[in-house]
Amino acid sequence: MDTADVIVIGGGTGGYSTALRAAALGLDVVLVERDKIGGTCLHRGCIPSKAMLHAAELVDGIAEARDRWGVKATLDSVDWSALVATRDDIVTRNHRGVEAHLAHARVRVVRGSARLTGPRTVQVELSGPERASGASRFVARRGIVLATGSRPRTLPGLVPDGRRVVTSDDALFAPGLPASVLVLGGGAIGVEYASFHRSMGAEVTLVEAADRIVPLEDADVSRHLTRGLKKRGVDVRASARFLDSEVLEDGVRARVRTARGETLTVEAERLLVAVGRAPVTDGLDLGAAGLTTDARGFVVPRDWARLETEVPGIHVVGDLLPPPSLGLAHASFAEGLLVAETLAGPPSAPVDYATVPRVTYSSPQTAAVGLSEAEARTRGHEVDVNTMPLTAVAKGMVHGQGGMVKVVAEAGGGRVLGVHLVGPHVSEMVAESQLIVGWDAEPADVARHVHPHPTLSEAVGEAFLTLAGRGLHQQ
Structure with missing residues (x-):
């Protein structure tokens, strides 16, 4: 039996941020992780995928240099092993950095699988070097934080094998670069993988069941992104439904029902399933602590201002949370800070999910914060909307990739409700x-501030x- 002020189960972004902040506030913290500190984001998601997308951007740059700028450059080949080595080095250095940070903060990291045995007690089946000591029990003096993350969803009849049929968790680690890919799911993850493989020369078909890709974003974002992907040669199929598939010796054959009701047969070397993620609670034995999940498997907070569950003292962060939480790493960081400060005592403002940025790191990129135009109108707002093409400013012409800035504000000069961006590097502009x-700014508040010229951010200022009422270059 061991005791701690706080026991955090899960060492991903939500878990380790909770642990670090709680330790900084003077609490004794135990962090239990059964795999690697950093979780999906660091090892299978955000970091390795963005490293690969950066490599894809470099490949695209060679083509642009040749075709647009007269730079006689050619791409001989992509050394997959070298690319993977660089990606893995970035992940490893980040991993070591987080572990060192936890050690410096004196967070006790316990390797093993945890399960709840009561509202304040946790039993851990130890793994690694600690396994010889057997199971350990911990008691939390102040609270327990659940941060066990999520796993990829799949579709009926699709069994990922890590080679021909892959999920977003193992797509980066499948062998080599395929010559063709069928991506099921047009959300951020599916779009990013479609973009990456297209940059690397693959023939890509992107299938989305909704009537547009990135369906949770503003309709104009979807339209511009679709246009950009199609211009690059991605076959985008919205309002399309996966029917079935079979694994062949050299790939996969799938049937898709198109928007017109026709049956389309697609053959590809690899099929990537990117239809969302499901919360992971198996093995936690939530019932032993008096907890339940909703029909989708999420742990729903009783108090969103504290992210506290129906059992006092048990909090939840990250992918275990249902909407309005966003399932994004940076949202998890904010949730971890909130919970740690709640447990330690100092006042902490609830997470304002409406102001958490959403980014898709494809080519072109998308970034947004706040309400879409349709959401604003549905909520009863009378709105003024302005859309500014990036090509209306000089730097947008330099990049030559199109894109836009769209602002949704309350009518008559009221507060800004949403900003939506599509184009190169908009992840750095949001x-x-x-x-x-x-900060509930109004258009006039922003218009008073001068944006640098020539930059892409100038388009934000112009919008x-x-x-x-002070338009300059926009007609």
Whole structure:
């Protein structure tokens, strides 16, 4: 039997951020992790995928240099082993950094699988070097934090094998670069993988059951992104339904029902299933602590301002949370800070999910914060909307990839409700919009501030100038 102020189950972004902040506030923290500290984001998701997408951007740059700028450059080949080695080095250095940070903060990391035995007690089946000591029991003096993350969903009849049929968790680790890929799912994950494989020369078919890709984003974002992907040669199929598939000796053959009701047969070397993620609670024995999940498997907080469950003292962060939580790593960081501060005592503001940025790291990229135009109207707002093409500013012409800035604001100069971006590097531009929406700024407030020329961010400034009645370059 061991005791701690806080026991955190799960060492992904939500779990380790909770542990670090709680330790910084003087609490004694035990962090239980059965795999690797950093979780899906660090080892199978955010970090390795963005490293690969950066490599894809470099490949695209060679083609642009040759075709658009007269730079006589050619791409001989992609050394897959070298690319993977660089990706893995980035992941390894991040992993070591997080572990060192936890050690410096004096967080006790316990390797093993945890299960609840009561509202304040946890039993851990130890793994690794600690396994010889057998199972251990821990008692939390202040609270337990559930941060066990999620796993990829699949579709009926699709059994991932890690080679021909893969999920987002193992797509990066499948052998080599395929010549063709069928991606099922047009959300952020599916779009990013479609974009990556297209950059690497694969023939890509992207299938989405909804009537547009990235269906949770503004309709204009979907439209611009679809246009950009099609321009690059991705076969985008919205309002399409997967029927069935068979694994062949050299690939996969799948049947898809198209928007017109026709049956399309697609053969590809690899089929990537990217239809969402499901919360992981198996093995936790939630019932032993008096907890339940909803029909989708999420652990629903009783108090969203504290992220506290129906059992006092048990909190939840990360992918175990249902909407309005976003299942994003940076949202998990904010949730971890909130829970740690709640347990330690100092006041902490609830997470404002409406101001958490959403980014798709494809080519072109998308980024957004706040309400879409349709959401704003559905909620009863009368709105003013302005859409500014990136090609209306000089730097947008330099990049030559199209894109837009779309602002949704309350009518008559009221507060900004949402900002939506499509184009190159917009992931690095969205932070300004987060502040604009989060601080309830009005277009006139933003228009008073001067944006640098020539930059892509200048288009953001121009969009607000127009809404404030001071339009300059926008007609």
